[in-house]
Amino acid sequence: MSNAKAVSDASFEADVINSEKTILVDFWAEWCGPCRAVAPILDQIAAEHGDKLEIVKLNVDDNPQTAMKYQITSIPALKVYKGGEVVKTIIGAKPKAALEADLAAFI
Amino acid sequence: MREIIIIGSGPAGFTAAIYAARAGLKPLLLASSVEAGGELMNTTEVENFPGFPEGIQGPELMLKLQEQAEKFGTEVVLDDVTAVHLAGDVKSVETGYSGTFEARSVIFATGSAYRKLGLHDEERLSGRGVSWCATCDGFFFKTKTIAVVGGGDSAMEEATFLTRFAEKVYLVHRKDSLRASKIMQERAFANDKIEFVWNSEVVGIQGENAVEGLQLRNTVDGSTSQLPVQGLFVAIGNDPRVHLVHGQLDLTAEGTIAVEGRSSMTNLPGVFAAGDVIDPHYRQAVTAAASGTVAALDAEAFLAALDQAEAEASDLVTAS
Incomplete structure (x- = not known):
């Protein structure tokens, strides 16, 4: 799995909603093949653009409340939060170039 | 080289x-x-x-x-x-x-x-109830009513797998018989949670922020109907x-x-x-x-x- 910091139902408010940074949350699960495939790519993006975009991960099995609140029905789901609001949603694993294009406004 | x-x-x-x-x-x-x-x-x-x-x-x-x-x-x-x-x-x-x-x-x-259905709302509602991967997304449809469209082995497999989570699974197929293998068909027929909707194709997906229903057209008489579901899994090849x-x-x-x-x-x-x-x-x-x-x-x-x-x-x- 990605090396990103794990956030939870309990910490989501503090770690994501109230954060001053722009944060990408990777909604994932152990049993999701495409989630495993995209994890190292997110690590690379974090390494290259970590100053502008913080990347964290939320395990949907362990944190159903947050997954339900944000109406997650497909994973991997990548949601960018800014000032507590979702400003971008990306569904499904994509190659690095495609993710960078989708995230161009934030990195 | x-x-x-x-x-x-x-x-x-x-x-x-x-x-x-x-x-x-x-x-x-x-x-x-x-x-x-x-x-x-x-x-x-x-x-x-x-x-x-x-x-x-x-x-x-x-x-x-x-x-x-x-x-x-x-x-x-x-x-x-x-x-x-x-x-x-x-x-x-x-x-x-x-x-x-x-x-x-x-x-x-x-x-x-x-393959995609090629419907206008398919892309928009992708990740909001429209899915191509039952193993990735089935988990999110616990106790919900969903539809699988298709008539081959992968449609049968997805429908059968999805009954682990969903309350009910409609299997929508445009013909009145399946091309799936015998064993997969029998497994789907024997599953109480699966209901077959024959001779029907999906012509529209409804829902603002999440899938709320499908519009179906009968391939025999051309009549249309609504099927209220919260998820749509596409397995048409x-x-x-x-x-x-x-x-x-x-x-x-x-x-x-x-x-x-x-x-x-x-x-x-x-x-x-x-x-x-x-x-x-x-x-x-x-x-x-x-x-x-x-x-x-x-x-x-x-x-x-x-x-x-x-x-x-x-x-x-x-x-x-």
């Missing part, structure tokens, strides 16, 4: 790699960045791959195939191919991040991609992935790469194709694996003939 590059990492690609590696050709296998392992990575139990009487999980099977290919010297690169140049003696393959590779032969084992070779390789009327007879030979010398990308009919893990074997053997023979021709040419030069 390399002897052989294999593009694709499903059963066809890895089996071709096992054979090519055992032949001492040190194959390079370009596996893609996010779809390595191919379609089986998104399946659960594989019950029809010979040698596994207890069944095997799709991802586990693919990891084992990769391990076997690497054991004999296959180099696996997790990158996406962006362009290929196939005419001429030197084939070149460009990738997203790993640069350009050159080889004397190339095997295409790029498989196929999920696959299209061969041939975008890389358009204009370079001949295709069949079905859109697959054209090969000569039962071989893997395309219209270009040194370029071979295997697996779902040449097969509009069978599309099984084991037929893909067999097809990968054919391609590796064809490539091996091609390279041997090239070596021999070069040796004879240099003998002639030496003799004169």
